[in-house]
Amino acid sequence: MAQVLILFAHPMLEKSRTQKTLIKGLDAMKQVLFHDLYNIYPDFDIDVQAEQQLLLNYDIIILQHPFYWYSAPPIIKQWIDLVLEHGWAYGKEGKQLKGKKIFNAISTGGPDFTYVEGGFNKYTINQFLAPFEQTAKLCNMDYLPPYVIHSTHRNDEATIKNQAFEYKRLISMLTNNEVNFETLVNNKYINEIIPSQISNF
Amino acid sequence: MQGTFLFQALIYLTAAVIVVPIAKKLGLGSVLGYLIAGIIIGPFILGFVGEEGEDIMHFAEFGVVMMLFLVGLELEPELLWRMRKPILGLGGLQVLLTSAIVAGISFLFDMQWNEAIAIGMILSMSSTAIVLQTLQEKGLMKTSAGQNSFAVLLFQDIAVIPILAIMPLLAVHQVIVVDGDTHSETSLIGGLPSWLQTIAVLGAVALIIIAGRFIVRPVLRFVASTRLRELFTASALLLVIAITVLMTLVGLSPALGTFLAGVVLANSEYKHELESDIEPFKGLLLGLFFIAVGASIDFRLIGENPTLVIGLVLLIVIIKALVLFVLGRLFKVGTDQSLIFAVGLSQVGEFAFVLLSFTSQENILSIPTVSLLLAVVAISMAITPLLNIINEKFIVPNVGTKSLQQEIEADAIDEKNPVIVAGFGRYGSTVGRFLKANGVEITVLDIDSDRVELLRKLGRKVYFGDATRYDLLKSAGAEEAKLIVIALDTPEKCIDLIKTVKKHFPNLQIMTRAYDRADSFKIMDEGILYFYRETLDSALRMGVDAITMLGHRAYRAERAARLFKKHDELNLKKLAAVRHDRQELLSTARQSIAELEQFMLADLQQSTLSNDEGWDVESLREEFKTITLKQE
Numbered sequence: 001m002a003q004v005l006i007l008f009a010h011p012m013l014e015k016s017r018t019q020k021t022l023i024k025g026l027d028a029m030k031q032v033l034f035h036d037l038y039n040i041y042p043d044f045d046i047d048v049q050a051e052q053q054l055l056l057n058y059d060i061i062i063l064q065h066p067f068y069w070y071s072a073p074p075i076i077k078q079w080i081d082l083v084l085e086h087g088w089a090y091g092k093e094g095k096q097l098k099g100k101k102i103f104n105a106i107s108t109g110g111p112d113f114t115y116v117e118g119g120f121n122k123y124t125i126n127q128f129l130a131p132f133e134q135t136a137k138l139c140n141m142d143y144l145p146p147y148v149i150h151s152t153h154r155n156d157e158a159t160i161k162n163q164a165f166e167y168k169r170l171i172s173m174l175t176n177n178e179v180n181f182e183t184l185v186n187n188k189y190i191n192e193i194i195p196s197q198i199s200n201f
Numbered sequence: 202m203q204g205t206f207l208f209q210a211l212i213y214l215t216a217a218v219i220v221v222p223i224a225k226k227l228g229l230g231s232v233l234g235y236l237i238a239g240i241i242i243g244p245f246i247l248g249f250v251g252e253e254g255e256d257i258m259h260f261a262e263f264g265v266v267m268m269l270f271l272v273g274l275e276l277e278p279e280l281l282w283r284m285r286k287p288i289l290g291l292g293g294l295q296v297l298l299t300s301a302i303v304a305g306i307s308f309l310f311d312m313q314w315n316e317a318i319a320i321g322m323i324l325s326m327s328s329t330a331i332v333l334q335t336l337q338e339k340g341l342m343k344t345s346a347g348q349n350s351f352a353v354l355l356f357q358d359i360a361v362i363p364i365l366a367i368m369p370l371l372a373v374h375q376v377i378v379v380d381g382d383t384h385s386e387t388s389l390i391g392g393l394p395s396w397l398q399t400i401a402v403l404g405a406v407a408l409i410i411i412a413g414r415f416i417v418r419p420v421l422r423f424v425a426s427t428r429l430r431e432l433f434t435a436s437a438l439l440l441v442i443a444i445t446v447l448m449t450l451v452g453l454s455p456a457l458g459t460f461l462a463g464v465v466l467a468n469s470e471y472k473h474e475l476e477s478d479i480e481p482f483k484g485l486l487l488g489l490f491f492i493a494v495g496a497s498i499d500f501r502l503i504g505e506n507p508t509l510v511i512g513l514v515l516l517i518v519i520i521k522a523l524v525l526f527v528l529g530r531l532f533k534v535g536t537d538q539s540l541i542f543a544v545g546l547s548q549v550g551e552f553a554f555v556l557l558s559f560t561s562q563e564n565i566l567s568i569p570t571v572s573l574l575l576a577v578v579a580i581s582m583a584i585t586p587l588l589n590i591i592n593e594k595f596i597v598p599n600v601g602t603k604s605l606q607q608e609i610e611a612d613a614i615d616e617k618n619p620v621i622v623a624g625f626g627r628y629g630s631t632v633g634r635f636l637k638a639n640g641v642e643i644t645v646l647d648i649d650s651d652r653v654e655l656l657r658k659l660g661r662k663v664y665f666g667d668a669t670r671y672d673l674l675k676s677a678g679a680e681e682a683k684l685i686v687i688a689l690d691t692p693e694k695c696i697d698l699i700k701t702v703k704k705h706f707p708n709l710q711i712m713t714r715a716y717d718r719a720d721s722f723k724i725m726d727e728g729i730l731y732f733y734r735e736t737l738d739s740a741l742r743m744g745v746d747a748i749t750m751l752g753h754r755a756y757r758a759e760r761a762a763r764l765f766k767k768h769d770e771l772n773l774k775k776l777a778a779v780r781h782d783r784q785e786l787l788s789t790a791r792q793s794i795a796e797l798e799q800f801m802l803a804d805l806q807q808s809t810l811s812n813d814e815g816w817d818v819e820s821l822r823e824e825f826k827t828i829t830l831k832q833e
Contacts, residue, residue, distance in 0.1 A: 045760060082815040086821040087818075
C-alpha cells in the first residue's frame with residue numbers, strides 16, 4: 001500500500017471550478033494526505049522541517065495546481081526552493097527522497113491541441129513541465145507523466161464531476177499499487193491508464 | 202412605622218421566596234405561586250396581612266406600569282403600526298361585545314340599565330399583569346396567541362380613558378355631591394373645561410414623544426458617560442416615575458404613558474440597558490401585586506354565598522372566553538391559538554379594582570354589589586393560571602394544529618449575526634471593521650455612550666451596556682452566534698467576559714484581546730487558545746521598518762519579524778506550562794531570553810535567515826568547489 005501526499009496550491013480557490021471539484025473528498029481518502037499549501041502557509045513562511053518530515057512518510061507526491069502561465073502558482077516554487085534543501089534532497093549527501101515518485105496534476109484553460117510543437121502554445125505540456133522533471137531527477141525521484149485536465153473554461157458541470165471521479169480513481173489505483181510504473185514511461189499523460197468504463201458517472 | 206414596613210416586607214418576601222419556587226417546580230407558574238402566597242398570608246389563613254393589603258395593591262400596580270414600559274421597549278414603532286388591525290379590530294370588538302353581553306345579562310338579573318352598563322364595561326377588562334407575565338414566562342409572546350393577547354390588552358389600556366369619562370354620566374339616578382372632589386383627587390385638570398382637558402391630554406402625550414426623542418436620549422448619554430451604574434438605574438426609574446406622575450396629572454393611564462415612552466425608546470441604543478435595569482423592579486412589584494390580590498380575596502363573602510360567587514365567576518369567565526374565541530377565529534387565528542388566547546384573557550383585570558372603587562365613589566353601584574364584584578374579579582384572576590394549565594394539558598393537545606410555538610414573523614429586535622464584538626474601542630473597532638469589510642455581519646456591544654452614539658449615527662447596530670452581563674449577551678444573540686470577539690478595555694473585564702461566556706454560552710468560540718504576557722497566562726488558564734497580545738504585531742511592524750531603514754532588504758525583514766513572532770509565541774506557551782514553579786520560571790525565562798538573543802544574533806549575522814537555507818546555500822557553494830561537471 002503506497003502512501004500518497006498531495007501538495008495542493010490554489011491562491012483563489014473561491015473562484016475555481018475544476019480544482020474545487022477535484023479536491024472534494026480527497027482528505028477523506030485512506031493513505032492520502034491532502035496538504036493545502038495556501039491554507040497552511042498564507043504568509044509563505046513554509047515550515048521546512050515539518051515539510052521534510054512529511055515527505056519522508058510518503059511514497060508518491062502529487063503537485064496539484066492550476067497551470068498558471070505554463071507553470072505552478074508561486075507557493076509551489078517557494079516550497080521547492082525551501083524544502084528541497086541541499087544536503088537533504090540533493091547533493092552528495094542528499095538522498096532522502098531517493099526512489100519516491102512525483103508528478104504534476106494540473107488544469108489548463110487551453111485544449112490539448114494547442115499544446116503541440118508549433119501549435120498555439122508552441123510547446124507540449126510535457127515540455128513545459130521540464131523544470132519539475134529535472135528537479136525530480138536531481139532529487140533522485142521518479143518523475144511520472146502528468147495528470148492533465150484541458151479546456152477548463154469550456155467543461156460543463158457533468159464533465160468536471162466525471163474528471164473528479166477519474167482523478168480519485170487514479171489516486172486509489174496508486175495507493176493500491178495497481179499502477180505499472182514500468183510501462184508508464186510510454187504514456188504522455190497519466191490520465192491514459194485510468195480505466196475508461198467508469199466514465200459514465 | 203419603620204418597623205411595620207420592614208415587618209411587612211419580611212412577611213411578603215418570605216411568603217414569595219417560599220411559595221413561588223415550589224409553585225414553579227410544580228409547573229404552576231410564578232403568577233399562581235404569588236397568588237397562593239397572598240392567600241396564605243391573607244386574613245383568612247395566617248392573618249399577617251389585613252386591610253393594608255389594598256394599599257399595597259395600589260402601590261404594586263406600579264409594577265404593571267413598569268411592565269408596559271418594558272413591553273413598549275420591545276415594540277418598535279413600525280411593528281406597532283403593523284399591529285394596528287388586531288389592536289383596533291380585535292381589541293375594540295372584544296371590549297364592545299363583552300361589555301354588551303355582560304350588560305345584557307346584568308340587565309336580565311334586575312340591574313338598572315346604568316348599573317348594567319357599568320358592570321359590563323368593568324368586567325370587559327382583562328389582566329395585563331397576569332397575561333403578559335404568563336406569556337413571557339412560557340415564551341409565548343411571539344406566537345399569534347401572544348401577539349393578539351397583547352393587542353387586546355393594549356386596546357383595553359386605551360379604553361380605560363373613555364370608560365372613566367363615561368362613568369360619571371351613568372350616575373344619573375343619584376345625587377352627585379362629591380363629583381368635583383373625586384376628580385380633583387385623581388386629576389389636576391379635572392376642574393378645567395373639557396376642551397382644555399383634551400388639549401392637556403394631547404399635550405402630555407406629545408410631550409412624552411418629543412421628550413423621548415430629543416431629551417431622554419441625550420440625558421441618558423450624559424448619565425452613562427459618568428459610568429456609574431446605579432445612576433443609570435436611577436435615571437431609568439426616574440423616567441418611569443416621571444411619566445406616571447405626568448399621566449396621573451392629566452388623568453390618563455400611567456401604563457399607557459410608559460408604554461408610549463417605551464415605544465419611543467425602542468430604537469434607542471440604551472434599550473437593553475433600560476430593560477435590564479427596570480426588569481427586577483417590575484418583577485418584584487408585580488409579584489407584590491399578585492400577593493396583594495391573593496390576600497384581598499374575601500373568603501368570608503364566598504363562604505356566605507358560595508354558589509352565587511362561584512356561579513358568577515364561571516359565568517363571566519365563560520362569556521369572556523367565548524367572545525374571545527369567536528373573535529380569534531373571525532380574525533383567522535388557528536383553533537388552538539384561539540383557545541390559548543381566549544382562556545388566557547378570560548379573567549377580569551386589575552383595572553376593575555380601580556373602576557369599581559370609582560363607581561362606588563360615584564354612587565353608580567351599591568356597596569354590596571361592589572364587594573361581591575371585587576371578590577369575583579380577584580377569584581377570576583386567581584383561577585386564570587389553573588384554567589391555563591387545564592387548557593394546555595387537556596384541551597389544546599386534543600384540537601387544532603398543535604402549532605403552539607409557531608412564530609408569526611421574524612422579530613426585528615432579534616439579532617442573528619454570527620459574530621459578537623464586545624468592546625468597539627481602539628482594538629475591537631479594527632476587528633469589527635475588518636469583519637464588516639469582508640461581509641461578516643457583527644453585533645457590537647460597547648459601554649462608551651459617546652462611541653455608541655457615533656456608531657449609531659453611522660448606521661451601525663450597536664448596543665450600549667456592560668458586555669459581561671448575561672442578559673445583555675443574551676439579547677445580543679449570544680445563543681445563536683458562532684464566535685465572540687472580546688476586546689474590552691481592561692484585562693479584568695476581558696477575563697470576566699470569558700468566564701460568563703464559558704458558563705452560559707459554551708456554543709461560542711472565544712477570541713480575546715490580551716494585554717501582556719501576564720494577562721496571556723491568565724487567559725490560557727481559562728483554556729482559551731485564541732488570544733492576541735495587543736501590542737505585539739504593531740511593535741514588530743515598527744521593528745521591520747526600523748531595520749529596513751537601516752539598510753536591510755524589506756522582504757527579509759518581514760520574514761524575520763514573522764519568525765520572531767512565532768518564536769515568541771512558542772516561548773510564551775512554554776513559560777505558561779512551567780510558570781507556577783517560580784524557580785523554574787526564572788530559569789526558563791532567562792533561558793528563553795538567551796535563546797531568543799542567540800536566535801536573533803545568528804539570524805542577523807548570516808546572509809540568509811536560518812530556515813531559508815534553500816536560497817543560495819553556502820554548502821552548495823562548497824560542494825561545487827569539489828566537483829567538476831562534465832561539459833558536453
